[in-house]
Amino acid sequence: xxxxxxxxxxxxxxxxxxxxxxxxxxxxxxxxxxxxxxxxxxxxxxxxxxxxxxxxxxxxxxxxxxxxxxxxxxxxxxxxxxxxxxxxxxxxxxxxxxxxxxxxxxxxxxxxxxxxxxxxxxxxxxxxxxxxxxxxxxxxxxxxxxx
Numbered sequence: 698x699x700x701x702x703x704x705x706x707x708x709x710x711x712x713x714x715x716x717x718x719x720x721x722x723x724x725x726x727x728x729x730x731x732x733x734x735x736x737x738x739x740x741x742x743x744x745x746x747x748x749x750x751x752x753x754x755x756x757x758x759x760x761x762x763x764x765x766x767x768x769x770x771x772x773x774x775x776x777x778x779x780x781x782x783x784x785x786x787x788x789x790x791x792x793x794x795x796x797x798x799x800x801x802x803x804x805x806x807x808x809x810x811x812x813x814x815x816x817x818x819x820x821x822x823x824x825x826x827x828x829x830x831x832x833x834x835x836x837x838x839x840x841x842x843x844x
Contacts, residue, residue, distance in 0.1 A: 703736040703760060709768040710737070716772060726772050732759045733771060784825070789833050792816055792825070796834055 705713065716722050716730035728751055735745045742756050763771035795815055800807045809827040816822050816830060 702739070703733065703763060705733065705737045705768065710734075712768050712772075713737075725774070728755070729759045729772050732756055733763060733768060736760060784822075784829070784833075788822055788825075791819060791822060792830055792833050793837050795819070796830075 713730045713734050716727055717734060722730075728749055731749055732745060732751065732755070735749075736756075736759075742753060745751065745756055746753060759771055792812070796807055796812055801811060801815065804811055809831055812830050812834075813825065813827045816825050
């Protein structure tokens with residue numbers, strides 16, 4: 698199979714060499730830098746696969762990304778789509794602060810149901826479910842008012 702030739706300019710070669718020389722990057726980015734450098738030197742895909750231990754599709758995707766957007770684009774992962782966060786960090790902080798405060802009158806400690814009611818009563822939070830509160834608190838070391 699005939700591979701598309703790749704020709705890096707001096708600035709791109711310098712960027713690639715920085716990625717290859719410094720250990721401050723993700724392993725995928727370093728592998729992509731090795732792939733681009735090897736393709737620039739005319740190394741065959743079979744040798745790249747054998748030496749780096751990557752698959753042919755990784756080489757193809759790296760080459761394609763370089764041809765589409767240059768070295769910087771080829772080295773980094775494209776942000777992936779995902780569901781946006783429903784509650785920002787301010788709301789999370791309010792819920793955690795509420796859970797760490799004194800429980801309401803007549804309760805020995807906070808329950809998820811009490812936290813849900815108290816959070817919904819606070820301005821700026823709006824509707825929030827018990828499951829969301831549970832997941833937010835699971836990320837922290839909060840104690841729900843227990844001393």
